Amino acid sequence: MSEHVSSPKFYFLIFAALMVLTAATVWVATLDLGAANDIVAMAVAVTKATLVVLFFMHVRYSTRLTALTVLASLFWLGLLLLVTLSDYWTRGIVGIPGK
């Protein structure tokens, strides 16, 4: 079997990176950056999640079918958020006659 086995050292490295990113996001949150606070916090969270998915969850070494399944989850989550928020976040921008 062509099984990829990551070394414990590598796992500890990913763990260290996740901890550093956690410290960074907590520190940035104490600064008042306005709307940029949320953008930085989400960028760090997405980075952390990507590290977990690729290396702890072995997607980096998995079959294309698995990678496609992961992307499919993001696609459907994107649809859910995009379609709903494109309604809620644009209310009041466009004047609706009779409302």
Place this chain on the structure above:
Amino acid sequence: MASVPADRQSHHAAHPPAHQAAHHPALQHHFDNLEQQKESATFGMWLFLVTEVLFFGGLFLAYLVYRTQYSAAFVAGSHHLDVKLGVINTGVLIGSSLTMAMGVWAAQVNRRKATVVFLLLTILLGGVFLGIKGVEYSHKFHDNLVPGPHFTTDQSVFPGVNLRHVEIFYSLYFIMTGLHATHMVVGIGILAVLAVFAWRGKYSSAYYNPVECTGLYWHFVDIVWIFLFPLLYLLGAHAR
């Protein structure tokens, strides 16, 4: 990968029954080999995780809708959460993901005792997380911040914002962290069963699908927290 029936027949014909008897005991009869079985198990687990992404996705969506609607109340509500405990729990949970990954590694390299130890460590860290969560919840009960008839009417705690809107923040806080904690309780239960099976030597480099799939589940729960932590705890941090 899947082979056509003709291939399978020739495959069987080419190998004497002795080969059949040598099949790994964990290999289910409807799979050609352990590799195909592992691919199927991983694929199935990921399909389940897709439904989980959308399950939690609905709550994240609700959070985003109300957060933009009642922005000031959400900052005030978030401000009242204990960032220190949130940070500690984030570290604990990421640590449990490390021990989980190490548990899978130990199974991959045939280290039976190490597999058991790492699974037990993961259970322990999961337990620490839930304990800290329990401390936080009890603080919220004590401060009358649990949504419902007893939700605080003391405007001095949240000056200048509508308390009903703060209550919505706490509703989402309890539902999202509660659903997350429920997943952890389930995960700990599965890990306990795995630890027993691992101790009995059920897993090896040839067969460790249950450890791998439980790992996928555990890491997914970790990812949910990776997003919950900044959205709930850090939102009001710079207002301190």
